[in-house]
Amino acid sequence: MKRFSGRRLPRSPVALGSIQKSASVLFLCLLPFLVSCGPQTLGTFRISKLKKIDAAIEKTIRQGKTPGGVFWLEHQGEVYTKAYGYAALEPQIAFATVDTLYDSASLTKVMATAPAIMLLMERGQIELDALVQDYLEDFANSGKETITVRHLLTHTSGLRPGIDLTIEVDGAQEEWTGYETAIGLAKAEKVQHEPGTQFIYSDINYILLGEMIEQVSGVPLEDFTRTEIFEPLGMSDTGYLPSQKLIERIAPTKWVDGKMLRGIANNPICRKTGGVHGHAGIFTTAPDLAKFARMILNKGELDGFRLLQPETIELMTSVQSPDGVETLRGLGWDIDSTYSGQRGTVFPIGGFGHTGFAGPSVWIDPFSQTIVIFMTNRIHPDGTGDVRELRRQLGTLSAEALVDFDFESVSNITR
Numbered sequence: 001m002k003r004f005s006g007r008r009l010p011r012s013p014v015a016l017g018s019i020q021k022s023a024s025v026l027f028l029c030l031l032p033f034l035v036s037c038g039p040q041t042l043g044t045f046r047i048s049k050l051k052k053i054d055a056a057i058e059k060t061i062r063q064g065k066t067p068g069g070v071f072w073l074e075h076q077g078e079v080y081t082k083a084y085g086y087a088a089l090e091p092q093i094a095f096a097t098v099d100t101l102y103d104s105a106s107l108t109k110v111m112a113t114a115p116a117i118m119l120l121m122e123r124g125q126i127e128l129d130a131l132v133q134d135y136l137e138d139f140a141n142s143g144k145e146t147i148t149v150r151h152l153l154t155h156t157s158g159l160r161p162g163i164d165l166t167i168e169v170d171g172a173q174e175e176w177t178g179y180e181t182a183i184g185l186a187k188a189e190k191v192q193h194e195p196g197t198q199f200i201y202s203d204i205n206y207i208l209l210g211e212m213i214e215q216v217s218g219v220p221l222e223d224f225t226r227t228e229i230f231e232p233l234g235m236s237d238t239g240y241l242p243s244q245k246l247i248e249r250i251a252p253t254k255w256v257d258g259k260m261l262r263g264i265a266n267n268p269i270c271r272k273t274g275g276v277h278g279h280a281g282i283f284t285t286a287p288d289l290a291k292f293a294r295m296i297l298n299k300g301e302l303d304g305f306r307l308l309q310p311e312t313i314e315l316m317t318s319v320q321s322p323d324g325v326e327t328l329r330g331l332g333w334d335i336d337s338t339y340s341g342q343r344g345t346v347f348p349i350g351g352f353g354h355t356g357f358a359g360p361s362v363w364i365d366p367f368s369q370t371i372v373i374f375m376t377n378r379i380h381p382d383g384t385g386d387v388r389e390l391r392r393q394l395g396t397l398s399a400e401a402l403v404d405f406d407f408e409s410v411s412n413i414t415r
Contacts, residue, residue, distance in 0.1 A: 105267060119307075158195045350367065
């Protein structure tokens, strides 16, 4: 695999930089700004589009919408990757690097929970169309009796987006804590509509799936995902509850109760319950996320290790939303919804990806065999950052950067 990378040079307010020369591919001049000295392509990428990617990220940083980030574009064995701006602005400044760890937030759903469920399915321990009450006690109440595992995976269970952060005690609302309390509240939820009839993106779905993994496997979710998914794939920097030796490489998120969160999940449910859930809590890097995405593109195999069978990957990444539900979702993966803006305007419908509240995103296009990753902590330091428009631009420019693929030959899927 060819990898073209650059390191941002410190220059306030935005770090500007260079691209390292790849042997026999091109020569770029290193000036105060980036100038091409002749060739128009960097491997299979158009240099003009890579410059626009750099410019879009740097502009977003200047606008104060994110402190920095790491971009990763991979296409058929070639990689363009670069770190931009800062990993931290407060309490101390730190520059972003390609191996900076980020709070992946809801990317946890597709990196940890969904593949863990599919592993258990392949082993005959879980059935997608089985009732959730078959695996979780005290669940069959308040209209949830007909919810299936597939409903949870596709966000068509009818459950609310999230559980309340307070409960009523003696007529007053009080903060609650503890993992068991969170699971009890999730099991007590009432459906908002009949299961299988509407799409509601819901953390509750994946809180329940995380608990299901523990109940069915008999192994804590943290241990199951580490030993069954991340370690075999060589994702050495990925997991829940990062160790102290990794803290200096972690991009912090925001101030909470006078403390800057660093290595502690931003998600409030995770913070109240120990940091390990099916909906959030994983920390990762761009290179590790790229390994996972590469495994998906390779139909479940990476570097000689097979995590999932090809037919399982096909199931996860094809439309699984019930008939009559317009939003297109796979099992965990987003295909076409209001959340899939990072696809941009060129990649056809039929690829898949996911975003995280803290900022990171991934899009995988199986037609061109392309991976687009942007890792960022857009909520640092005060929770006001916004990278939605940047994600859309990166998706569009990434597709336009490909020299050897004609997207006009690909038809968008519907079902």
